[in-house]
Amino acid sequence: MAYLPQLGLPAYASASERAWRLFFFAFCGLVLLFLISPILIVLPISFNPTPFLSFPKDDWSLRWYEDFFFNDRWTTAVKNSVIIAFFSTILATSLGTLAALGLSRPNFPARAAVMAVLISPMIVPVVITAAALFFFYANPLMVTSQPLLILNNTYAGVILAHTLLATPFVVITVTATLTGFDQSLTRAGASLGGSPALVFRRVILPLIAPGVISGALFAFVTSWDEVICVLFIGSSDQRTLPRQMFSGIREMISPTITAAAAVLIALAVVMLVTVELLRRRTERLRGIRT
């Protein structure tokens, strides 16, 4: 405990250095508070019994949670979000992991350019992507002027759009796991007589699994959060949770949005913990200790 007054400084630190250090800690404390407080502040408001967005005064109630969990509009939105996020996560994770595996092979041709293309959906403003998809989905096959297939206002359309937005995250996380990957392990597996499939399952997969899972989580969150594509190319059939919250704020319908926010924050905590555990596992597997 003699540590704190020292402010983590060596014994030779001057008084002004100490003062500066104190200021630095205070500043960082405020920034961290700025980061976390808006998120924490909606929690008590969600227990307010009155239909206003303010702190509960004397009483608290679960009425907004009741509305969130039992009102059709919200439950349908949750259901839609789950369906869309589930399928786009699976698609994005498979496509992204395969691509990351290919990209991390030595001597991949035009690696930087290909990587730039694969990451671009994350960079281009979503409104532009959504607008372009809106035109494209009207006649995605483009062979005939009368479309044979239409993806606007369908689950498939929204799922494909979310898959597109989510793949860069999978590519990035899995590639990051693979940069430390020792290619000789594969060769060792093969030289010991393992078929490529066996080597993949028993050697590569366990090593990259944490990266794949956190990539999948990123993909899930991307879809789970996305509202602009849903606004542009979805109909009320595909109304998702963020879409419902968006009109909730716009039309200021009820404090149910704060209950929804609280539930989503709880989910974020679960995600955060999972990713952290996975990161530690990767480090342990690779023998890195921090």
Add this chain to the structure above:
Amino acid sequence: MKSELLIKALVASAAAACVFGVHSAKAAEPLTIVSWGGAYSDSQRKAYYEPYMKQTGVKITEEEYDAELGKLKAMKEAGNVTWDVIDVDSAHALSGCDEGLFEKLDYSKIADTSKFLPGTALDCAVGTIAYSTIFAFNADVYKDNQPSVLEDLFDTKKYPGKRALLKKPFGNLEWALLADGVPAGDVYKLLATPEGVDRAFKKLDTIKSDIVWWEAGAQPPELLANGQVVMTSAFNGRIGNAIKEGKNFKIVWDRQEFDWDYWAIPADSKHVEGAYDFIKFASDPKNMSQQSKYIAYAPTRVEAIAMVDPKIAPTLPTYPENMKTAVTTDLQFWADNNEDLTKRFNAWLAQ
């Protein structure tokens, strides 16, 4: 292994069901009806959708929109229109008809055009309600000497505080000129000239720093309720509902901007006959007179007006006392100039 297979099969069938949309066979085809959301959709649900579903067994799916006819246009170009009935304001009733977005109506399938109030039986759309844009204030703030005329909305000395207006030039420019002393008959003549437009913006300039802009119809009562503003323009029914819920708001009917809302059938809708049947049901005087119970908008059929509860009548825009100084918006003027004036309006907002 077995359970794995089972899960795979389940996922695959769930995927097929979600992605391709499996419809259960039903005698009557479902209808998708698009409207404005909030209290207005609530009133339609109670007055029309629920009784209609009960009577016919047709499943009605509701969709909300914000005048985004772009979606309809794209659906039409794609040849897959999923909307069957749409509630449109008068500006879109006209432009949508011109652009071929709506079916031309066959009135023999609804009711004779003579049964509707003049101006509400259009080529592509049939009137459903009369509403108006009014301004309302919070009576808790102005206890005595309350605002009573349009000029008060523009008078920040006499009535200090923020006011909210619709974030469009439509309606606001007319009010600005009227409040500036232009006689009602000259408003559009003047707005057709650059000087007239300048004059309207100049008038708006006088209160610009006190304006909060709203976009969705549900916002004004909320802005008044949470103290964000003391006065706001609004659709009268939304304020009427807030008053019913116990809010101390008051409506100023002076220079109310009178308008209609219509039912229309999107061109190439897949359930045209079903749509006609619904519109016929909703245009039945008895059914039509029900909607006023839930929101303070007036019916568009003469017989229906007579059936409205006399207690409600004074809250409707059609009540003679409320109609005295009413303004009727010139839709053709706006069809011609909306794009240009909106640009100008946005440039003005950014100044």
Add this chain to the structure above:
Amino acid sequence: MSLAEAAFIQAVDGVPLKIKLARAERKRKLKAVGLVLPLFLFVVITFLSPLLVMTLKSVENEETFGRLDRTREALASWSGQDLPDEAAFAALAADLKIAGEQRLAGEIAKRINYEFPGAQSKFKTITRKVAAMETGPYRETFLSTDAAWGNPKLWRVIQGASGKYTAYYWLSAVDLRQGASGIEQVPANQAVFLDVYGRTFWIAGLVTGLTLVLGFPVAYLLATQPASRANVLMIFVMLPFWTSLLVRTTAWFVLLRNEGPLNDLAQLLIGSRFDMIFTRFATILAMTHIQLPFTLLPIYSVMKTIPPSHVRAARSLGAGPFLAFWRVYFPQTVPGIAAGCLLTFILSLGYYITPALVGGPRDQMVSNYVSYYMNNIINFGQASALGATLLIITLVLYWAYNRLVGIDKMKLG
């Protein structure tokens, strides 16, 4: 052994080892390409090609092309300055008659109205009139219906819109227009878009600067604290990062309202309330909050790799604490700063939800206008042109990011 040597060595089956190695290499390469191909094709087909389609839309006369062919032919020899001849009027009448029957006249009128305000009603009236006419003279009918038909400008607009391609939307996207004598600026009270771009850049720049100022010290703190404490502090950064953007925007929306907690606090402390919601302040604040982790994390991961011994060495060589930090530590963090700031700047340019929900009318960014033209005004050409300009700006910055930082250095979490 080099490949040159390998050329002389033969494998058991007599094939030179060089060829065998090259074959094996090619096979490995093909396999690697095969793994990437599905995603690559997916991105090209469902992302890059739609972007291209959108960009093309911004130069096409979708509403009018092919529907005014007769008029275009009749106007081919027209001087562009005086009144067109009877043949041109008759051609337009014929085009409108057909368009009227197919219910396309409204679309044509709408397109012409973009460049000639007021044309909508004139087209409507004349379409109805010519539908009832069997023969001419058309010129007199047009001119007696509305004097505007005698205006060469209207005819120039019609001529311009009858071709397949138009520069109108792109010119309009940068507040220019086709005048009687070449390209000119639109009147000041119609000039919207340059201001919107300027505002978008300004907001994105300010947000980037703020996230750097706030994020750099925190990244330094996290990188220099012992792991156990840093991990706890990291939660403060990562929880917002994992929380839905809508939730964070909702939180700011609730916080900044007139009757919200922040104003309640202000009322308590200084006895007055402030207008915070629907202002530039709210937009910047919420965006800074959302982007902060994106700037902070790349800086943090670079800082983690800087050995503390460097600063200690500098100190032991007599440098003061600030000099040691500024001359030894800071330069090594620059790649992280570049990565974080560029990423935040690029992402900030495309903001839509946050300005729409907590900003006022003066805080709407390019994306908000794209959406507005798409969904409300139904002017797909203008939406596409605005989208395409923003797309190009973004891609240039992305290219710069790639050059400066390298895309494979991008890290998450």
